[in-house]
Amino acid sequence: MNAPAFRHILLMGLQSTGKTSYLAALWYMLDQTTVPCALSLKNLDGDRSYLNLICKAWMEYKAVLRTPSDSEKLASMTLKDKQSNQLKLIFPDLSGESFLLQWSKRQLTVGYDQLMKQANGGILFLSSEKVEQPVRIDTVVDLVAEVNGSADEAPPVPVPPTAIEPWDIEKAPTQVQLVELLQVIASREYFRAPFRLAIVLSAFDVVKSLGLTPKQFISRQLPLLDQYLTSNSYLFDVTIYGISAQGGRYVSPEISPVMIQDAVTLRNRLKESRDGVSAKIWAELDEDTKAILESDAPNLQRTLADVLKAQLSRDDLYDQNRFVGVQLRPETMEMLSGHQRDLKRDADLKALNRKLLEDVYSSELSKEWENQKEQTQLENQNPSNRVLIVGDGVVNQHDITEPIQWLMR
Numbered sequence: 001m002n003a004p005a006f007r008h009i010l011l012m013g014l015q016s017t018g019k020t021s022y023l024a025a026l027w028y029m030l031d032q033t034t035v036p037c038a039l040s041l042k043n044l045d046g047d048r049s050y051l052n053l054i055c056k057a058w059m060e061y062k063a064v065l066r067t068p069s070d071s072e073k074l075a076s077m078t079l080k081d082k083q084s085n086q087l088k089l090i091f092p093d094l095s096g097e098s099f100l101l102q103w104s105k106r107q108l109t110v111g112y113d114q115l116m117k118q119a120n121g122g123i124l125f126l127s128s129e130k131v132e133q134p135v136r137i138d139t140v141v142d143l144v145a146e147v148n149g150s151a152d153e154a155p156p157v158p159v160p161p162t163a164i165e166p167w168d169i170e171k172a173p174t175q176v177q178l179v180e181l182l183q184v185i186a187s188r189e190y191f192r193a194p195f196r197l198a199i200v201l202s203a204f205d206v207v208k209s210l211g212l213t214p215k216q217f218i219s220r221q222l223p224l225l226d227q228y229l230t231s232n233s234y235l236f237d238v239t240i241y242g243i244s245a246q247g248g249r250y251v252s253p254e255i256s257p258v259m260i261q262d263a264v265t266l267r268n269r270l271k272e273s274r275d276g277v278s279a280k281i282w283a284e285l286d287e288d289t290k291a292i293l294e295s296d297a298p299n300l301q302r303t304l305a306d307v308l309k310a311q312l313s314r315d316d317l318y319d320q321n322r323f324v325g326v327q328l329r330p331e332t333m334e335m336l337s338g339h340q341r342d343l344k345r346d347a348d349l350k351a352l353n354r355k356l357l358e359d360v361y362s363s364e365l366s367k368e369w370e371n372q373k374e375q376t377q378l379e380n381q382n383p384s385n386r387v388l389i390v391g392d393g394v395v396n397q398h399d400i401t402e403p404i405q406w407l408m409r
Contacts (some may be wrong), residue, residue: 003332007087008118009407014103014177015096018202018245022125022400024058024246025387027051029400030079035384037373039079039401046075058385061250062348076295079404083291087408091116092192102184103177104169116185121196121407126178128201128242131221134173170267175222186235194237198403200321204242205388212243214391240391241403246385247378247386249371253312253354257305259366266364267293275323277360279308307358308365313352317357 001075006102013019030041044051057063060146076090092098092112139326145267176284185191212220218240219226229238260266271293282290285307292303311317318336328336332355335348378386 001173003400007408008115009089009395009404010092010115011089011220012099012120013096014099014180016130016173017096017125017127018200018243019091019125019246020054021058021245022200022202022243023051024054027055027398028058028383029387030089034382035387035398036396036397036398037401038405039081039087042078042080043075046054046077051242055140058246058327061246061378062217063250079401081405081408085408087404089404090119092402098142098273099181099340100170100177103180108184113188117190119195120192120400121198122185122201123198123403124181125202126222127208128217128221129203130174132171132174133221134176147171154262165373171323173224175224178222178225179228182236188233191235193235194233195235196407197239198407199238199240200403201240203244203246204272204390205244205247214240217242239393239403239406241394242390243403244388245384245400247381247388248374250378251372251375252370253307253350254370255309255354255357255365256370259368260301260308261302261366262364263304266361269301269361269364270304270307273359275326275360276324277317277326277357280322281311292358308361311357312353314353315349317353323360324367329355332356332359 009021024342029035029037030039032314034341074330076088078086078088080086092115097290098109098112101109102112182197185195199214201217207217210217211370229236268280269275270278270285271290273282285293289303289307293300293307297303332352335352335355338348354369358365385398387398389397390399391402393406396402399405
């Protein structure tokens with residue numbers, strides 16, 4: 001059977017698997033000349049302003065906006081190569097919530113079903129650093145043996161029964177969800193085999209220390225998916241890529257234990273409610289957390305980090321009366337003014353609250369942010385060179401369209 005002259009390709013994947021970051025980097029690469037890009041944009045069917053927005057975040061080393069399933073901003077773009085072969089890249093759900101719904105509720109939207117009917121292939125995203133692993137049977141057997149003990153040991157001390165945490169279908173192993181997603185595609189009456197599928201392992205730079213190729217990573221970390229694809233090679237024609245669309249980790253406002261520089265003083269400030277912010281935080285702590293903080297426990301530093309980390313997502317941390325006597329730095333005041341003026345992303349709110357906490361606890365909380373050095377190194381690179389792709393048949397490791405090119409062949 002001859003390959004169609006015009007292909008429809010679906011962008012697929014569960015939540016937080018790198019689809020939007022890939023799209024942001026793709027939009028940048030299509031409009032630059034530093035790194036050769038084998039494809040160019042023919043036309044766009046959707047909202048250019050949204051693409052510009054996520055591309056701007058990518059350029060500024062910020063996490064791109066998370067897209068809710070009910071507010072998709074882009075429908076598709078048509079790309080062409082130098083021989084004028086064309087491909088339509090379709091984005092049915094950048095957020096991944098529809099794909100999660102397909103697994104958890106066994107529901108398939110009419111719109112997505114129609115898009116699959118048109119599709120000749122797809123790009124399936126999964127995050128190399130966010131793989132939910134299954135519980136192995138041999139692990140359970142070991143635990144049972146440890147609990148029961150050997151016959152010559154004293155009987156175990158009875159343990160009071162604890163509440164059983166209900167199973168959450170959304171936390172099922174990643175490979176189980178992905179195999180189900182592919183099985184649904186293959187089960188449709190209009191399915192045409194072999195369905196070309198480019199699997200993209202996003203954030204591949206994070207796991208490069210493992211020394212694995214993308215294929216080896218799938219084989220070892222997601223063996224069920226690997227076995228399904230191998231045994232169903234007549235259904236899916238697969239190539240696997242590892243991609244770093246960001247180039248590395250961005251600076252993060254998250255607070256870790258090592259950032260607590262003076263745990264005792266910070267604990268005392270909270271406990272004694274010496275200022276408005278400390279009083280607010282202490283009043284809202286549960287009794288178990290207060291007991292840990294009051295006991296000089298070995299994990300005091302970690303508990304304090306968790307307490308401050310919980311403040312990062314609050315949209316009501318700043319209150320003028322609560323911050324009386326706190327000297328805000330000019331950079332904090334600028335961020336505060338911008339936040340009050342505009343509706344910002346979660347990442348911007350966390351960054352603002354981190355700055356506010358640093359000003360309140362100027363001696364107790366470090367001003368060194370996570371991944372700060374790594375981002376500085378990224379900022380010294382040409383933006384086009386931040387993209388890195390590995391996989392069989394890759395010609396240009398900095399051309400983010402490599403998976404799309406393979407789908408066009």
